[in-house]
Amino acid sequence: MLNPLWLKTFVTVARCRSFSEAGRHLVLTQSSVSEHIRRLEQHLGRRLFVRDTHSVALTADGEAMLAHAGVILQSIAKAETQFRSSKLKGRVRLGSSDDVALGPLPTVLAAFRDAHPDVELEITIGMTGRLYELLDAGAIDLLIGKRRLGDRRGVPLFTGRLEWLARTGTLVDPGEPLPLILVAEPSVTRAVVLDALAQAGVPWQIVCTSSSHAGCVAAARAGLGVTVRAEYLAARGLAPPVNRASLPALPDVEFIALAARRLSRPAATLLQLLHESDLRGAWVGE
Known part of the structure; x- marks a missing residue:
């Protein structure tokens, strides 16, 4: 049986392309991250990563497993949301760069809306640089866009x-x-x-x-x-x-999700959904 904890660690390493960076995001030691990946590979009987002292890359089996892991984790998250979470109410102010908005973002928003119909979404579409300004000014709660040059804030999405x-x-x-x-x-x-x-x-x-x-x-x-x-x-x-x-x-x-220092429960829930969603899927422009 696939352990969801191993899968979450695997997906995080795949996105960060680094065991140490994944450990920081998951608040785990690098040895714990390595152990989760080792046990998952042992369970599957397949090697999922090719790694050396400088880089981490997915194998062909790793690429295939990443698609399955995303579906499994999203299904678990949906079940937990439905049966364990109290009803969410409030408002989320989301900023998205227009290139991200042209991609699978609507699918993520639809999933959030289906799970939390009483939460109001206020969406601002604009250039990433402008969204940084709005976030710093407290005008939005979350932003999805490119990482600004020289800025290390935010969680990488793809x-x-x-x-x-x-x-x-x-x-x-x-x-x-x-x-x-x-x-x-x-x-x-x-x-x-x-x-x-x-x-x-x-x-x-x-x-x-x-x-x-x-x-x-x-x-x-x-x-x-x-x-x-x-x-x-x-x-x-x-x-x-x-x-x-x-x-x-x-x-x-790098495309990232960046949040305000203080988040409402609805905003934190959407941020978690963004982290768990595969925003690297096939995108089609206008």
């Missing part, structure tokens, strides 16, 4: 790679400044892109600024220039430039 996108068939002229379409400040994506270009010594010019990723996609479809978007978000009519190899590689960005 990692996504940024990619260059433009109207299909676009050929970037290496002799001219790169025509950029980016979201307005404050934006984690904007900061990451401009930093990558500066390090590579690539000249650029902002040709269009938008308050949302949807606006950037529209401008790119119109052929105004090149934009950037997380690779899991498809966008019809856009593709990497034909000569994308001439552009600097963009780094992975």
